[in-house]
Amino acid sequence: MSSRLLTVILLACSCGARAEFSVFACEPEWADLARALVPDARVTVATSAWQDPHYIEPRPSLIAAMRNSDLAVCTGASLETGWLPVLIQRAANHNIAENRQGLFYAASHTHLHQPHDHIDRSMGDVHPEGNPHFHLNPHAAPEIMERLAHRIEQVAPAEDTKFMRALHTRWKMRWKQSQEQWRALAVGLKGMKVVVQHSGFDYLLRYAGIEAVLDLEPKPGLPPTPSHLNQLLNDPRLQEASVILISPYQDPQPAQWLAERTGLKVLILPTTLTEDEATDTLPELITHILTSLSRFSPKSTRVSVSDER
Ligand SMILES: [Zn+2]
Structure with missing residues (x-):
């Protein structure tokens, strides 16, 4: 058998190798948390610091990425209400849909400031659930990370759980160290x-x-x-x-x-x-x-x- 043919066979057969874990992150902060737990995950990020996260074009490349992802990690609390439902619908990924395991909303695992019971157009673009820009809250990420790790274990059982838990522990230690630094900065x-x-x-x-x-x-x-x-x-x-x-x-x-x-x-x-x-x-x-x-x-x-x- 020629070596070339052997290579082709090996490439075609992923014998025993586990499929790459794919994450669709609505915002860069969630991509960061997902990567901290699964560093070799394939991650697509829908938005950047140079875009208003409230208004994103549901581009074909994003639809394709969501279609091929195992997990979507988004903010929720209506932040993505103008574009995420369209993406979910067009991607038609059976696992990534409302109330499915493949769709993780960070907002479900934190406390939001300024919820509104009553919304009308005169108030502007107000989110009824509260302010959805909670990722910069130093108190929010540890709980979200805890739930995210749990969710990844559910949707990606092939992932090395022991390794992921070790990375999670390291992340928590670093977060704690950072919190000390932030407390000191806040004094000034x-x-x-x-x-x-x-x-x-x-x-x-x-x-x-x-x-x-x-x-x-x-x-x-x-x-x-x-x-x-x-x-x-x-x-x-x-x-x-x-x-x-x-x-x-x-x-x-x-x-x-x-x-x-x-x-x-x-x-x-x-x-x-x-x-x-x-x-x-x-x-x-x-x-x-x-x-x-x-x-x-x-x-x-x-x-x-x-x-x-
Ligand atoms: Zn906003």
Whole structure:
């Protein structure tokens, strides 16, 4: 038998080898958690830090990825309500559907801030379940990770459970270490006031004792308008703010407009993971956000060139 033919036979027969575990992550933070448990999983991420996670195009490549995945890990709480149902329907993956094991919603395993009993259009784009941007809550990820590990054991029994549990233990230790660091950073941030655009950083700001005094959005989910910006300009709370905090997927112009008229700086920080070394895991992202904010904290007395990294 020629060696070439042998290779072809070996490739065609995956004799004994287990199939690759495939994960569809709606947002980068869930891809990070899944990879921490199953490092060799094939992971497709539907959104990036440069996209508004509320509005994603259900592209054919995403439909195909979902069709071929074992597990979809999403935020839930209506964050993906504009695009995930379409993806699920078009992908027609028997396992990934509402109330099936293959669809994991992180929101089902954490406590959400600001739930609303009554919603109407006049309130803007409000999520009835509460603020769905909870991935930056330092208290949220450990419970979500626990449930995710359990779910992976259910949907991928072929995965090496012992190895996954060891990785999970390592992740928990690192998270705990990071929490100590965040607590220390929060001491220097408590009482700080910021201007925001949307509620993307809300959980982390609350954790650090930072108050979002004004929002560039006239109503949740609606883009800033000239009349709203003029209102903000005359709002006395603006005087108390230390910085204007926005995300890379948002149009920087409204923030810059306000900055030019107030002397405030605009701080653009990702609300989710990027490819950048400083923000490519969830704990690093949280550290990066808190560290960046501390440069603008009135309590911060040591802003020096060496800190300007
Ligand atoms: Zn939102």
